[in-house]
């Protein structure tokens with residue numbers, strides 16, 4: 528039965544809210560449905576007219592779910608830096624030479640650069656990583672940014688969840704409504720200037 532229900536799910540994502548309505552993360556719709564069926568989450572917003580059906584169940588396709596029990600999210604988990612989010616934070620642009628991903632040539636690609644290299648005790652914290660094209664990253668080598676005469680265009684900071692979600696453009700307008708509810712109109716206005 529469940530296999531039927533979950534078959535053919537698109538790769539759409541659902542916004543998961545904490546009990547407090549704090550936006551937590553985007554989860555695959557498939558996982559959101561499972562949380563709802565298991566009684567761990569409730570559907571706050573569904574996509575109009577779209578249902579997943581099995582022989583006994585017809586569940587609206589969730590766009591926003593809210594967890595039934597409050598989840599304490601460890602700070603470390605929330606600060607985990609993935610390349611997807613790192614590149615989005617930096618506008619898909621090398622922070623040394625300023626070229627965008629579309630301006631790279633041949634085999635060049637965007638990479639993660641550690642201002643203070645891991646080998647010298649640097650970490651993967653938001654404030655120690657930046658987007659660098661592969662050429663700049665090679666030129667910088669295993670040296671701290673400050674010692675190799677390469678200037679960063681922006682000093683890295685920890686981005687806001689909302690900025691990231693928006694930057695990778697996975698939020699639907701329904702989901703954006705909940706971001707606005709929790710973080711306020713000013714945040715969305717700031718984002719629209721990107």
Ligand SMILES: [Zn+2]
Nearest residue numbers: 621624660663
């Ligand atoms: Zn570069």
